[in-house]
Amino acid sequence: MLSEKDVAAFIADGYIAVRGAMPAEVARACHDVIWSEIEKHGVRRDDRSTWTSPVVRVSCPEGGPFVDAGTARPLQEACDQLLGPGRWWRRQGVGGTIPVRFPSEEDPGDAGWHLDGGYAGPDGSRRTNVRARGGGLLALFLFSDVDDDSAPTRLRRGSHRDVARILAPAGDEGLEQDEAMWQRIDQASAHRPTVLATGRAGDVYLCHQLLVHAASWPHRGQVPRVMAQPSVVLLGEYRLPGLPVASSSPAEQAIQGCLTEVPP
Numbered sequence: 001m002l003s004e005k006d007v008a009a010f011i012a013d014g015y016i017a018v019r020g021a022m023p024a025e026v027a028r029a030c031h032d033v034i035w036s037e038i039e040k041h042g043v044r045r046d047d048r049s050t051w052t053s054p055v056v057r058v059s060c061p062e063g064g065p066f067v068d069a070g071t072a073r074p075l076q077e078a079c080d081q082l083l084g085p086g087r088w089w090r091r092q093g094v095g096g097t098i099p100v101r102f103p104s105e106e107d108p109g110d111a112g113w114h115l116d117g118g119y120a121g122p123d124g125s126r127r128t129n130v131r132a133r134g135g136g137l138l139a140l141f142l143f144s145d146v147d148d149d150s151a152p153t154r155l156r157r158g159s160h161r162d163v164a165r166i167l168a169p170a171g172d173e174g175l176e177q178d179e180a181m182w183q184r185i186d187q188a189s190a191h192r193p194t195v196l197a198t199g200r201a202g203d204v205y206l207c208h209q210l211l212v213h214a215a216s217w218p219h220r221g222q223v224p225r226v227m228a229q230p231s232v233v234l235l236g237e238y239r240l241p242g243l244p245v246a247s248s249s250p251a252e253q254a255i256q257g258c259l260t261e262v263p264p
């Protein structure tokens with residue numbers, strides 16, 4: 001269970017690290033299966049000469065140890081606490097993509113500040129609204145140990161509030177995820193401190209869906225960084241505004257104070 005202090009930190013900072021969210025042996029078993037997927041891309045685990053690209057992306061496999069990872073009790077309890085029991089999809093697995101980052105000095109080309117999640121608008125464009133339609137939390141599942149040197153994800157602490165202020169006036173439709181939106185979000189949150197999502201295999205960071213984050217480079221560690229980054233999906237959306245704070249979830253409370261108005 002998250003403590004009251006953890007929940008308060010999530011509301012203020014927009015993320016919380018759930019240390020040991022899944023057992024180390026589950027993280028190891030997932031890591032092995034992920035390697036069998038990476039090897040399909042011609043990259044061999046035991047041959048560093050094949051580690052030629054700074055990043056290789058694979059879809060997170062399903063079944064087996066991924067069910068144990070995604071349904072680990074500390075993780076489910078934390079999601080209940082942050083989103084509300086019965087309000088999110090209890091996925092029998094992890095999901096999302098896994099950007100595996102290899103030791104390299106090369107710019108991977110995918111390290112810009114952004115948000116994950118969003119939804120497909122009527123014209124097929126990808127959009128994000130303040131109610132986090134299509135998402136709820138961004139989860140970072142660490143399947144390898146991640147230190148400062150091994151390309152940890154960068155998080156802008158408190159940036160979920162900057163994003164909520166940008167998205168709220170755009171109402172239910174929200175904004176299209178285009179270059180202009182990424183620039184606005186980057187500029188509005190540039191003053192926020194950067195935190196590195198480091199930890200041990202088995203840790204999971206639970207982030208507010210509107211938290212601004214980015215990959216990092218170079219990777220000067222010894223071993224590839226292996227992390228999945230699915231959304232924990234709400235059955236519905238953030239309920240904003242108009243709810244008394246006492247009945248809203250911490251994910252909702254985290255941005256409620258930033259909204260003067262959310263057009264329907």
Ligand SMILES: O=C(O)CCC(=O)C(=O)O
Pocket residue numbers: 099110116151152153154213214215216229
């Ligand atoms: O690899 C990372 O550290 C983060 C990548 C990311 O945020 C993304 O692909 O959306």
